[in-house]
Amino acid sequence: MSQVQLNQLLNGVTQLETADLERFxxxxxxxxxxxxxxxxxQSEAELLQQINRGLPEATQCRYDELRAKIRAExxxxxxxxxxxxxxxxxxxxxxERLQHLIELSQLRQVSLPLLMHQLGIHxxxxxx
Numbered sequence: 001m002s003q004v005q006l007n008q009l010l011n012g013v014t015q016l017e018t019a020d021l022e023r024f025x026x027x028x029x030x031x032x033x034x035x036x037x038x039x040x041x042q043s044e045a046e047l048l049q050q051i052n053r054g055l056p057e058a059t060q061c062r063y064d065e066l067r068a069k070i071r072a073e074x075x076x077x078x079x080x081x082x083x084x085x086x087x088x089x090x091x092x093x094x095x096e097r098l099q100h101l102i103e104l105s106q107l108r109q110v111s112l113p114l115l116m117h118q119l120g121i122h123x124x125x126x127x128x
Contacts, residue, residue: 022056044107050100051119055093063090094124 016024030049034040040048054060066083069075075083105115116122 018058019056026053041107044104047100047104047107051097051104051121053097055090059086059089062086 013021013024026049029052030045033048033052034045055063063083063086066075066079066086069079070083101115101121102112105112108115110118
């Protein structure tokens with residue numbers, strides 16, 4: 001692809017709405033994963049895509065913002081309810097990610113800690 005075509009593509013991408021940009025980025029990441037690891041079976045590639053999927057950026061930003069307000073003890077009751085909803089969402093996403101990690105470890109016939117080490121995934125720090 002020439003530099004002009006690449007610049008045109010990037011110019012088009014900059015005009016996407018945030019939700020569309022997130023979907024586009026997910027698809028690009030999936031394509032990159034496929035190209036970098038063409039020898040991976042499709043099932044492993046799909047699991048890796050699920051494992052590497054994060055929260056939408058807007059959701060993560062709001063979660064971080066509300067978490068900071070809790071620490072600063074400046075959160076309103078409405079914001080606290082929103083934070084609890086986001087905590088449930090994060091916990092659900094973490095549980096799904098763990099399930100995908102377990103499935104991948106079983107496919108590769110390695111322990112979960114070994115798989116996490118191979119993928120460079122570290123257990124999250126405990127925040128109290």
